[in-house]
Amino acid sequence: KKYVYLFSEGNKDMRNLLGGKGANLAEMTGIGLPVPQGFTVTTEACTQYYEDGKMISDDIKGQIVEHVKKLEEITGRTLGDPKNPLLVSVRSGARISMPGMMDTVLNLGLNDEVAKEFAATTGNERFVYDSYRRFIQMFADVVMGFPKSDFEHKFDAIKEEKGVEFDTELTAEDLKEVVAVYKEAYKAHAGVDFPQDPIEQLLAAVEAVFGSWNNDRAITYRRLNDIPGSWGTAVNVQQMVYGNRSDKSGTGVAFTRNPATGENKLFGEYLMNAQGEDVVAGIRTPQPIATLNEVMPECYEQFQKICHILEDHYKDMQDMEFTIEDGKLFMLQTRNGKRTAQAALKIAVDMVDEGMINEQEALLKVEPKQLDQLLHPNFDKEDYKAAKAVATGLAASPGAATGHIYFTAEDVQEAHANGVQDMILVRNETSPEDIEGMNLAKGILTVRGGMTSHAAVVARGMGTCCVAGCGVLRVSEDKKTLTLPDGTVLTEGDYVSLNGSTGEVFAQKIKTVPAAISGDFETFMAWADKERKLLVRTNADTPRDAKQAATFGAEGIGLCRTEHMFFEEERIFNFRRMITAEDVETRKEALEKILPYQRGDFEELFKAMDGYSVNIRFLDPPLHEFLPHTDEEIKPLAESLGMTFEALKERVESLKEFNPMMGHRGCRLAVTYPEIAEMQTRAVIEAAINVTKETGHTVTPEIMIPLVGDVKELKYVKNVVVKTADKLIAESGLDMKYEVGTMIEIPRAAITADKIATEAEFFSFGTNDLTQMTFGFSRDDAAKFLGDYYSKNIYEHDPFATVDQEGVGELMKIASEKGRSTRPDIRLGICGEHGGDPKTVEFCHKIGLTYVSCSPYRVPIARLAAAQAAV
Numbered sequence: 001k002k003y004v005y006l007f008s009e010g011n012k013d014m015r016n017l018l019g020g021k022g023a024n025l026a027e028m029t030g031i032g033l034p035v036p037q038g039f040t041v042t043t044e045a046c047t048q049y050y051e052d053g054k055m056i057s058d059d060i061k062g063q064i065v066e067h068v069k070k071l072e073e074i075t076g077r078t079l080g081d082p083k084n085p086l087l088v089s090v091r092s093g094a095r096i097s098m099p100g101m102m103d104t105v106l107n108l109g110l111n112d113e114v115a116k117e118f119a120a121t122t123g124n125e126r127f128v129y130d131s132y133r134r135f136i137q138m139f140a141d142v143v144m145g146f147p148k149s150d151f152e153h154k155f156d157a158i159k160e161e162k163g164v165e166f167d168t169e170l171t172a173e174d175l176k177e178v179v180a181v182y183k184e185a186y187k188a189h190a191g192v193d194f195p196q197d198p199i200e201q202l203l204a205a206v207e208a209v210f211g212s213w214n215n216d217r218a219i220t221y222r223r224l225n226d227i228p229g230s231w232g233t234a235v236n237v238q239q240m241v242y243g244n245r246s247d248k249s250g251t252g253v254a255f256t257r258n259p260a261t262g263e264n265k266l267f268g269e270y271l272m273n274a275q276g277e278d279v280v281a282g283i284r285t286p287q288p289i290a291t292l293n294e295v296m297p298e299c300y301e302q303f304q305k306i307c308h309i310l311e312d313h314y315k316d317m318q319d320m321e322f323t324i325e326d327g328k329l330f331m332l333q334t335r336n337g338k339r340t341a342q343a344a345l346k347i348a349v350d351m352v353d354e355g356m357i358n359e360q361e362a363l364l365k366v367e368p369k370q371l372d373q374l375l376h377p378n379f380d381k382e383d384y385k386a387a388k389a390v391a392t393g394l395a396a397s398p399g400a401a402t403g404h405i406y407f408t409a410e411d412v413q414e415a416h417a418n419g420v421q422d423m424i425l426v427r428n429e430t431s432p433e434d435i436e437g438m439n440l441a442k443g444i445l446t447v448r449g450g451m452t453s454h455a456a457v458v459a460r461g462m463g464t465c466c467v468a469g470c471g472v473l474r475v476s477e478d479k480k481t482l483t484l485p486d487g488t489v490l491t492e493g494d495y496v497s498l499n500g501s502t503g504e505v506f507a508q509k510i511k512t513v514p515a516a517i518s519g520d521f522e523t524f525m526a527w528a529d530k531e532r533k534l535l536v537r538t539n540a541d542t543p544r545d546a547k548q549a550a551t552f553g554a555e556g557i558g559l560c561r562t563e564h565m566f567f568e569e570e571r572i573f574n575f576r577r578m579i580t581a582e583d584v585e586t587r588k589e590a591l592e593k594i595l596p597y598q599r600g601d602f603e604e605l606f607k608a609m610d611g612y613s614v615n616i617r618f619l620d621p622p623l624h625e626f627l628p629h630t631d632e633e634i635k636p637l638a639e640s641l642g643m644t645f646e647a648l649k650e651r652v653e654s655l656k657e658f659n660p661m662m663g664h665r666g667c668r669l670a671v672t673y674p675e676i677a678e679m680q681t682r683a684v685i686e687a688a689i690n691v692t693k694e695t696g697h698t699v700t701p702e703i704m705i706p707l708v709g710d711v712k713e714l715k716y717v718k719n720v721v722v723k724t725a726d727k728l729i730a731e732s733g734l735d736m737k738y739e740v741g742t743m744i745e746i747p748r749a750a751i752t753a754d755k756i757a758t759e760a761e762f763f764s765f766g767t768n769d770l771t772q773m774t775f776g777f778s779r780d781d782a783a784k785f786l787g788d789y790y791s792k793n794i795y796e797h798d799p800f801a802t803v804d805q806e807g808v809g810e811l812m813k814i815a816s817e818k819g820r821s822t823r824p825d826i827r828l829g830i831c832g833e834h835g836g837d838p839k840t841v842e843f844c845h846k847i848g849l850t851y852v853s854c855s856p857y858r859v860p861i862a863r864l865a866a867a868q869a870a871v
């Protein structure tokens with residue numbers, strides 16, 4: 001099997017095998033751009049490495065060595081030859097780019113002898129020893145896992161001793177000293193000398209890249225981004241070009257368009273006399289790309305041309321890395337650039353206007369989940385005007401955030417666990433270990449780092465508001481303080497607000513307001529609506545939510561949870577009276593009091609949805625959820641209900657269940673207490689009659705019976721509904737229809753769906769319950785152990801977030817087919833949390849559901865996901 005490919009042998013369509021970086025390096029080679037040559041060890045080699053018990057097989061080793069020979073022929077240089085050495089970089093590259101997750105080793109092939117001779121032949125000692133010290137440090141960190149800070153401190157100590165601020169000010173002699181100190185430190189950690197054999201260096205580096213595929217950061221990133229662990233990473237071995245060779249050398253990163261706003265203008269940064277990650281690491285302050293035009297106009301012009309070629313070739317905005325060696329430009333990487341939702345929309349719409357792509361192609365350029373960013377708050381205009389910024393940093397990722405500050409990612413996680421909602425993560429700079437905390441934070445503020453720093457890149461990817469590089473602030477991560485320019489000191493928990501679109505930082509709370517759909521967003525969503533086959537409904541219990549969803553484009557309500565309507569004070573009182581009633585008469589009396597509330601709510605919902613369908617689910621949760629549990633709470637309630645404390649306590653006790661999720665709930669309640677279903681039917685039908693009379697639009701309510709497992713249960717409850725409804729409708733004199741259907745959320749219902757469909761006029765997949773019943777674990781408790789399942793690579797993502805297609809999805813398929821077999825025109829939908837998950841939406845499209853229903857803020861996401869599934 002071929003495990004290694006020269007860049008000249010690959011192309012962009014080989015991404016699965018060569019990884020994104022390798023495939024694009026090959027593609028750029030193929031279209032004649034200046035790319036330092038090299039070869040790619042495939043993702044299959046990585047998978048094989050794990051299959052072989054974390055060993056690189058002799059076969060793969062042999063192929064690597066063979067390709068080193070080929071690269072030596074291509075470059076005319078030889079690995080380990082002191083007179084004319086080939087130096088290489090070893091770079092990881094998975095199918096999908098995982099920023100900052102895996103590390104790169106540069107200048108591999110250097111050793112004492114090579115350094116000495118290479119310095120002599122190039123006459124540039126400084127550059128060679130600068131490269132050598134970088135190599136030792138990266139090798140120690142990435143390959144051996146020795147603490148990076150140890151080397152950094154030693155480097156800083158030497159800088160201080162020499163009285164210089166920047167690495168560029170160190171002389172060749174200074175750098176030789178650094179190398180000596182590093183080698184000593186290496187030996188102290190490793191117990192052996194720094195390896196001098198280039199092939200040994202190379203194989204160790206390749207193995208380290210393979211190993212990094214399963215480090216904690218990579219696993220977390222994959223889980224947050226739905227990337228399967230089975231893919232593996234490729235390794236690229238590439239001839240070095242030297243951005244640290246002279247003052248006419250440098251390195252940089254750039255985007256063909258602005259990744260924050262989408263503006264069609266080259267955007268990026270570079271550093272002269274620098275190498276590798278210097279630009280993003282914030283060691284020196286990088287220059288904006290436009291100034292390269294002054295320093296090296298020819299390079300700049302060539303670079304601009306290459307940008308056009310690449311955009312045209314990939315038909316997408318590109319994120320590129322380049323290096324200039326003694327005035328000569330080299331391309332080191334290109335990929336479709338990550339961007340904010342706002343930028344993604346603008347770029348998609350602009351590219352259609354420019355004639356580069358068509359509408360369907362444009363639809364695929366925006367991640368559905370990203371739309372979320374646009375639906376989230378902005379600052380309240382008045383409040384914002386009145387506020388005064390205390391500092392301004394870089395506008396790294398747009399949006400508005402206000403909240404309490406925390407100084408470490410762990411503190412953010414802890415605050416979240418303690419129920420704090422709005423956390424702002426404040427750090428000098430973020431690192432890949434901070435991912436979880438960054439994900440939970442409402443906003444991120446850093447003191448160091450540019451527009452392409454870790455914080456900025458990750459925040460844009462997550463759609464989290466971020467202000468980066470706000471250098472006038474002082475952060476002490478040890479003391480947990482943030483010092484403002486005027487000397488004010490903020491501590492953990494204090495309020496800060498961030499404007500990610502302007503870079504402003506406020507030392508106060510600023511009110512935020514929800515967003516609206518307009519401009520490019522509106523244009524784009526109209527294209528999506530043209531393509532999609534699935535309808536998108538919303539889960540809403542209140543007229544407010546329903547209206548919000550309607551402005552986001554919801555086409556009806558797919559789930560109205562009636563129990564959520566009972567939590568108001570007066571309602572809960574009557575509801576409790578209903579629950580605690582010991583005989584039918586008292587219960588009916590209490591229900592009679594609840595009826596007008598429910599009817600009123602439904603009237604408002606019908607009006608808010610103005611002609612669209614409204615699906616109302618009958619009472620579902622176990623009754624004891626509505627009762628108080630402590631004696632202190634029971635006492636006053638007993639009094640107001642006119643019961644003795646003992647009687648009420650006994651009633652509360654008697655309603656307790658060991659396993660309430662599998663207890664007396666759903667349609668089982670209506671079986672025991674048909675009068676509840678009767679009251680709810682009256683509320684729905686009377687509301688529909690009233691609204692129909694008032695507005696002249698006929699309302700067709702859908703009544704949904706939850707937790708059915710047997711057709712006979714459904715039949716029993718449906719009888720109660722039909723008897724009550726038909727009588728009311730006959731009395732009203734209206735020609736009104738209604739539908740009675742069920743949720744499919746118990747595996748037995750899915751398997752007997754043909755029988756259930758004889759009674760049910762529609763199915764709605766309640767995938768929250770269906771998932772917990774199918775897996776046999778409770779969604780309220782599973783979080784406790786799912787973490788272990790992710791870290792041990794047993795599950796890759798949360799089955800409560802994305803439908804498990806193999807198991808739960810199979811039940812959905814079976815139920816759909818069986819349901820259609822006895823009722824061909826049965827309407828099928830989904831109303832679990834999964835209804836707004838893009839992957840699940842795609843699956844629902846595939847199995848031919850009529851609609852998906854999701855929470856209001858996910859309606860636009862579902863609309864786009866449905867369109868993407870259809871194009």
Ligand code: ADP
Nearest residue numbers: 089091092100104238239240241251276277321
């Ligand atoms: P990441 O995936 O983390 O961006 P890369 O593999 O792109 O890691 O490497 C990081 C940086 O190292 C590149 O942006 C580039 O500046 C530098 N680099 C990698 N390979 C070479 C090379 N062959 N010559 C010069 N610089 C290189």
Ligand code: MG
Nearest residue numbers: 100102103104
């Ligand atoms: Mg990196």
Ligand code: MG
Nearest residue numbers: 021321332333
């Ligand atoms: Mg890179």
